[in-house]
Amino acid sequence: MNDFWNWGFAWKVMPLLAEASLKTITITLTGFSIAIVLGLFLALGRRSNFAWLSWPSAAFIEFVRSTPLLIQAYFVYYVLPNYGIVLSAMTAGVIAIAIHYACYTAEVYRAGLDSVDRGQWEAITSLNISSKRAYRSIILPQAIRPIVPALGNYFISMFKDTPVLSAITLVEIMQQAKNIGSETFRYLEPVTMVGVFFLIISIVCARAIRHLEQKLEQVR
């Protein structure tokens, strides 16, 4: 059983891994979509002039950023049922990873918003423009340039963190590889293939982000 790479075996387990890879991709896309929206609200909350909003937002962001994703996932999947909230592994996993990364994207937004010149806010005040309108038409369009590449990096980072969710019985691509390994005692092919899957997608995404970044440079 100790022979080197076996193409036949690799080919045989390919469909199983491909199927699980769809789950990994779904988790990443859903989780990230939630994270970038939730993160924006957290960032705006943290910047709010109202202490009842800014303080809890800041505390939440710092708490989540200072604890491991694994513990948060355990909490959502294994602890919440004690309080009557029973979620499937998929839902729990997406929620955990989305909240975790929302707190990172919140800091990205915050840095982006802070990078907008203070004079812009003074002009906004002097023209009596509401802050809601100001964010939409003036502040966010200017903040987007530093935000996009940073968000892209977190997207890749999140994608590579999805195997953590195998710990809450979520059968994403890494868990599938482990299952194959434990049934067949062959880990080499499935684990290598999983590695290659992450490698290819990460590189493609990094390229795409770089491209987008250059596009943003050209604008204006």
Add this chain to the structure above:
Amino acid sequence: MSNCAVISSERSFGPKVRGAAETKPMVRFSNVTKRYGGLTVLDGLNLEITPGEKVALIGPSGSGKSTLLRMLMTLESIDGGLIEVDGTPLTHEKNSVGELVLASEKYKRSVRSKIGMVFQSFNLFPNMTVLGNVMEAPVYVLGLTKDEARERALQLLDMVGLSEKIQHYPAQLSGGQQQRVAIARALAMRPKIMLFDEVTSALDPELCGEVLNIIRQLGEQHSLTMLMVTHQMGFAREFADRVCFFNQGRILEQGPSEEFFEHPKEKRTQEFLSAVTEAS
């Protein structure tokens, strides 16, 4: 120190003769105090400005003149005293039992609409065209239709001589042009009071003139009340009805501009004026 050539216009300046019945002041500062930490920037300041009056605020940096404008625009909070605009408190509002308490954000929004401001660093919105900059607030604050706002904007941009540049972005304009857009943008809100905070300080000397000419033109054509912080003594003298000299958070000396520059009374004022004249 930048020095702009001020093209003297034919018309004679100096305090304008106003009707005998002095109306209520357009702006009134009563015992206004502002502190940054332990530093007192404005120290129990009193100042009244009549409608249509053009006032130049001069003095060394850190003397509180810009802070005064910024407080009037509600960009800075107030630590003591009261500011009234057009007979209405700006910094305070009446609570349910009729006592004056510090104004809420909502209240300030309703009162500060009478005031427009032009900044040293222009502060145009870089992601919008010139036309977009001028139309934004009339549409989204005053509720004008796009057509009405466009018409208003085009008229103002014509006045500041930028009809050709309406589709340009701020980064494509010179500093002087950007500042003229900023003036048009503020005027589009039809303020009663215009504040100019060192509006030529960031400009190349040769570009100052075009901005000062617009301000001069405004002073002639409108019944606008204008407050201007400036380091350009020539322009202050020619343009303002009254000059206030700030020193250490107080108005040390003030008077009609000709008189002020011809015969400054205080020693500190004389020192300042001669130092500024030498520098330029």
